[in-house]
Amino acid sequence: MKQTLVTGNEAAAWGARLVRPNYIPTFPITPQTECIETLARWSADGELPGTYFDRMESEHSVMSAAVGAAAVGARVFTASSSQGLLLMHEVLYIAAGMRLPIVMATISRGLSAPVTLWSDHNDFLDQRDSGWLMFHAENNQEVLDMMLQAYRIAEDPRVLLPAMVNMDGYVLSFTDEPITIPSPEMVEEFLPEYNPDHTIAKGRPVTVGPPVLDEYTIFRAQNHVAARNALEVMEEVMDDFDRIFDRRYHLVDEFMLDDAELVLVTQGSMSTTAKAAIMEMREEEGIKVGLLRLRVIRPWPAKAIAEALKGAKAVAVIDRNLAPGRGGIMFPEIVETLYHLDRRPLVSSFVVGLGGNPQTEHKVKEITRKLIDDLETGRPRVEWNDL
Amino acid sequence: MQQFKTLKDLPEQDYFTGGSSACAGCGPSMGLKLALKVLGPETIIVNASGCMTLLPLYPNTPLKASWIHNAIENASSTAAGARHGLDMLGNKDMNVVVYAGDGATYDIGLASLSAVAAKNERIIYICYNNQSFGNTGFQWSTATPYGSETKTTPRGKNNPTGTTAVNKDMVKIMGAHRVYAATASLAYPVDFLNKLSRAKERDGFSYIELLGACTAGWNYDPRLTIRISKLAVRCGMWPMYEIENGILTLNKDFSELKPIDEFLKLQGRYRALPQDGVDRLQVLINEHWAELKEYNGQRYV
Ligand SMILES: Cc1ncc(C[n+]2csc(CCOP(=O)(O)OP(=O)(O)O)c2C)c(N)n1
Ligand code: SF4
Ligand SMILES: [Mg+2]
Numbered sequence: 001m002k003q004t005l006v007t008g009n010e011a012a013a014w015g016a017r018l019v020r021p022n023y024i025p026t027f028p029i030t031p032q033t034e035c036i037e038t039l040a041r042w043s044a045d046g047e048l049p050g051t052y053f054d055r056m057e058s059e060h061s062v063m064s065a066a067v068g069a070a071a072v073g074a075r076v077f078t079a080s081s082s083q084g085l086l087l088m089h090e091v092l093y094i095a096a097g098m099r100l101p102i103v104m105a106t107i108s109r110g111l112s113a114p115v116t117l118w119s120d121h122n123d124f125l126d127q128r129d130s131g132w133l134m135f136h137a138e139n140n141q142e143v144l145d146m147m148l149q150a151y152r153i154a155e156d157p158r159v160l161l162p163a164m165v166n167m168d169g170y171v172l173s174f175t176d177e178p179i180t181i182p183s184p185e186m187v188e189e190f191l192p193e194y195n196p197d198h199t200i201a202k203g204r205p206v207t208v209g210p211p212v213l214d215e216y217t218i219f220r221a222q223n224h225v226a227a228r229n230a231l232e233v234m235e236e237v238m239d240d241f242d243r244i245f246d247r248r249y250h251l252v253d254e255f256m257l258d259d260a261e262l263v264l265v266t267q268g269s270m271s272t273t274a275k276a277a278i279m280e281m282r283e284e285e286g287i288k289v290g291l292l293r294l295r296v297i298r299p300w301p302a303k304a305i306a307e308a309l310k311g312a313k314a315v316a317v318i319d320r321n322l323a324p325g326r327g328g329i330m331f332p333e334i335v336e337t338l339y340h341l342d343r344r345p346l347v348s349s350f351v352v353g354l355g356g357n358p359q360t361e362h363k364v365k366e367i368t369r370k371l372i373d374d375l376e377t378g379r380p381r382v383e384w385n386d387l
Numbered sequence: 388m389q390q391f392k393t394l395k396d397l398p399e400q401d402y403f404t405g406g407s408s409a410c411a412g413c414g415p416s417m418g419l420k421l422a423l424k425v426l427g428p429e430t431i432i433v434n435a436s437g438c439m440t441l442l443p444l445y446p447n448t449p450l451k452a453s454w455i456h457n458a459i460e461n462a463s464s465t466a467a468g469a470r471h472g473l474d475m476l477g478n479k480d481m482n483v484v485v486y487a488g489d490g491a492t493y494d495i496g497l498a499s500l501s502a503v504a505a506k507n508e509r510i511i512y513i514c515y516n517n518q519s520f521g522n523t524g525f526q527w528s529t530a531t532p533y534g535s536e537t538k539t540t541p542r543g544k545n546n547p548t549g550t551t552a553v554n555k556d557m558v559k560i561m562g563a564h565r566v567y568a569a570t571a572s573l574a575y576p577v578d579f580l581n582k583l584s585r586a587k588e589r590d591g592f593s594y595i596e597l598l599g600a601c602t603a604g605w606n607y608d609p610r611l612t613i614r615i616s617k618l619a620v621r622c623g624m625w626p627m628y629e630i631e632n633g634i635l636t637l638n639k640d641f642s643e644l645k646p647i648d649e650f651l652k653l654q655g656r657y658r659a660l661p662q663d664g665v666d667r668l669q670v671l672i673n674e675h676w677a678e679l680k681e682y683n684g685q686r687y688v
Contacts, residue, residue, distance in 0.1 A: 022471075022472060022475040022476060023468060023471050023472055023475060025464075025467075025468060050475060051475070052471040052474070052475050054467070054468075054471060056464060056467075056499075056502060057498055057499065057501070057502035058498060058499070060460065060461060060464075060499070061461060061463075061464035061467075061498075061499045061502065062464075064457055064458070064461030064464035064465045064468065064499065065464045065465065065467050065468030065471075066468060067455075067457050067465055067468060068433065068455065068457070068464065068465035068466060068467065068468025068469035068470075068472065069468035069469060069471055069472030070468075070472070071455050071465075071468075071469060071472070072431070072469050072472040072473050072476065072478070073472065073476060074468075074471075074472030074475060074476060076468075076472075090458055091457065091458060091461065094457055094458060200431060200453045200455070200469075201478070202429060202478050202480075202481060203429075205428060205451065205452055205453040205454075206453050206454075207443045207445075207448050207450070207453070207454045208453075208454065208455040208456070209454075209455055209456040209457060210440075210443040210444060210445050210448065210454070210456060211440060211441060211443075211444055211445065212444070212445040213444070213445070215445060215446075
């Protein structure tokens with residue numbers, strides 16, 4: 001175990017290195033490139049024994065090669081961002097349908113047009129119906145930890161689904177943070193070798209990806225059940241993670257919720273800024289505000305979210321993404337999750353931080369004040385914070 | 388290396404049994420049946436979406452080998468992943484073989500094929516060329532020959548020719564990747580299997596393009612698949628040659644080609660091609676044939 005300063009990209013690369021993958025197909029795109037360059041360097045220096053580092057001609061081919069390798073029982077890692085992630089989109093569904101537990105680090109970046117290199121979550125959230133497990137980290141330590149957990153959860157026989165671990169581009173990908181890198185022995189104890197029995201092997205011919213007729217619905221239902229199973233598996237895995245690494249994670253990240261009347265619902269790195277603002281508001285103004293960070297997007301931990309928000313009077317869903325013509329993507333998901341509560345909080349929607357527009361403490365406080373106004377008027381609002 | 392001299396040498400063992408949903412007389416199906424005789428059961432067929440995708444239909448399969456169907460444009464990359472996965476897990480002796488149509492090869496999957504070939508991955512790529520997007524009902528691909536009618540290049544008042552584009556020279560393109568590239572025909576199974584056998588031994592990428600006569604799309608009597616496959620060779624529509632390290636070898640040489648009309652007249656897709664279209668097609672074929680003769684035994688690409 002060692003303490004060291006690494007960027008988010010390097011944290012993902014460390015995660016990949018520690019899980020001992022057999023195959024890493026890659027294609028460069030900002031802001032993910034540093035992650036695969038790090039792995040390329042390690043591979044060239046002989047520090048990734050048992051891993052073949054590959055370079056493809058497109059992200060579509062990256063995910064296709066990942067599927068090919070996983071179909072013969074290999075443990076696979078890759079990474080992508082933005083346009084690259086969208087180019088993979090077709091094959092993401094296929095990987096999930098074939099029940100191949102590939103793990104991918106996604107480094108969020110806004111989508112064209114117009115071009116931006118900076119982060120928002122549209123690329124990641126565009127994949128939310130693909131059947132992948134989807135995790136979103138807040139900081140670089142969580143990037144690494146989530147990578148390890150993602151493999152354990154994805155490869156569990158009750159799950160067998162691919163998983164994405166998302167971090168915000170630039171804010172995490174290019175920022176050094178001190179993290180603890182666990183020893184290979186600890187990771188080996190946490191994540192044993194992957195020995196699937198549903199993939200192709202010598203003496204075990206398998207047909208992967210055939211057409212079906214009426215059974216289609218059954219296969220889709222199995223995907224759904226597997227994804228729901230993952231919720232239970234996650235709790236076990238997070239317990240075990242805590243036992244071995246002494247770091248505790250939950251399905252959702254609750255911050256100062258015990259007595260909170262106002263709750264900000266966030267995702268990713270902006271949560272850290274929001275937490276700082278919340279502490280100040282509590283200390284200086286006595287506002288009872290807390291935060292719920294969504295760290296598992298798929299499967300949707302509805303129970304945990306409803307439980308965490310049931311005491312709130314007003315909730316602000318802060319979406320760093322946009323579905324044009326609809327609004328923030330997570331807003332309706334939260335509203336639906338709270339619909340069946342006996343006492344529903346007021347839920348307002350804020351679209352913020354598109355294309356990396358910085359989310360300052362000042363802006364978080366503004367949102368909180370608006371929430372107080374909403375509570376007074378009794379009417380929720382739908383608003384863009386940066387216009 | 389396994390070498391075959393006559394038809395009698397072909398292995399009796401079949402790994403492609405009954406029960407497929409392909410058309411009677413389907414050339415591409417025959418091609419896979421033959422190929423598996425050499426490749427054997429420890430083979431992964433990586434298929435691109437097309438007619439062959441329907442060979443297995445859950446929960447049945449006519450194949451006694453492994454099969455991965457990923458999507459249409461990515462069989463090469465899928466195969467590369469499978470190859471490296473197997474190698475890293477210590478299964479170096481399993482074969483990874485792509486079986487993909489011309490549309491998946493010449494068109495939508497060209498980028499992925501080119502990259503995997505350029506990296507000289509240890510994969511055998513068989514393109515079964517039925518000169519169209521067959522599975523979707525016979526539409527134009529860049530492998531469709533001049534003068535062929537397809538559903539997206541129908542003959543009409545403004546265009547009596549049907550397909551006016553000249554098909555891509557894919558074997559030459561693959562030869563230029565400095566891999567082993569060859570053509571094959573169902574009418575010459577011994578040649579096909581010897582080429583496969585050779586590809587199996589190579590420590591790198593091999594590309595074999597098999598003319599996949601298609602009864603439904605080309606619109607001919609299913610009994611004629613082999614006859615048409617032979618005429619394609621004899622008329623110069625489908626010359627038999629191979630390129631290795633850039634050197635061309637013509638495998639079937641003829642002092643004179645038969646007129647293309649003999650190939651065309653058996654197939655509905657050419658039925659209404661006007662004479663000037665036939666003449667132009669003949670010129671294109673003669674030019675290609677002359678080129679192959681000229682470079683036979685020499686550096687070609
Ligand atoms: C991305 C995508 N576009 C279109 C299709 C529809 N499609 C399925 S099979 C096929 C034809 C493929 O042609 P070819 O590779 O020559 O194989 P053939 O059908 O002739 O056997 C097409 C266009 C698809 N499956 N995926
Ligand atoms: S359409 Fe042609 S290639 Fe497709 S199954 Fe029928 S004969 Fe074979
Ligand atoms: Mg075709």
